[in-house]
Amino acid sequence: MNEIKNILNDRFEAIERRIVLVLEQLDDEQVNWRPNDSSNSISNLIVHISGNINDRIGKGMNKKPFTRDRDGEFEVQVITKNDLIEIIKTSLREVKVTLMAMNNEGLLETQKTGNREQTNLEVFIQSATHFSEHMGQILYIAKILKDEEYLTTTVPKKKRV
Known part of the structure; x- marks a missing residue:
């Protein structure tokens, strides 16, 4: 189980790192921008991730x-954006520590999540997937807003020798 925990922890670390790197590229107006009335802003997505963590990890486990x-x-x-950085860091810290x-x-x-029982391990796995999906939305919004000025949040690939 320790190997699984380490893999999940690494995933949560990567999600946090990439979201913070995106937020650092944007201004307060951009993090609150919504493409249309039926779409979410980056702020919405981060508040939603935090709500999920508070519900499933904070309430459900702690x-x-x-x-x-x-x-x-x-x-x-x-x-x-600074408040969003603090929200994501605080929220994911609780996930990783727990x-x-x-x-x-x-x-x-x-624990009961929605209408079904899940093990805490299943909740962590589902959370990593859920947060990755929303991270993709956050990255896409940032790419739309920054266009050519967008800086990738992935680690550059090493050249093969």
Whole structure:
């Protein structure tokens, strides 16, 4: 199980690193930009990721009191990029600390997520997938906004010898 935890932790580290690198390229107006009324801004997506973490990890695993307003996560928001950086760092820190502190029995405990029971391990795996999907949306919005000035968030590939 430690190998699985390390793989998941690395995934959460990469998600955090890439989202922060994107946010650092944008200004406050850009992080709150919505392409149209039925689409989300980067702010919406980060607030949604944080809501998911607070619900599934904070409340579901760490037993912290939390009442989620999922619909509110997608309403028009105006949040500074610095606040968004802090939100994503704080939220993903809770995920990583919780994951790495959890023993095998804890990973196999279940919680109700939506209408089904899932083990905590399944919640971590599903969260990594869910956050990666939203990270892709965040990257795409940033590419639209920055166009030629967009700097990739991936690590450059090494040349093969």
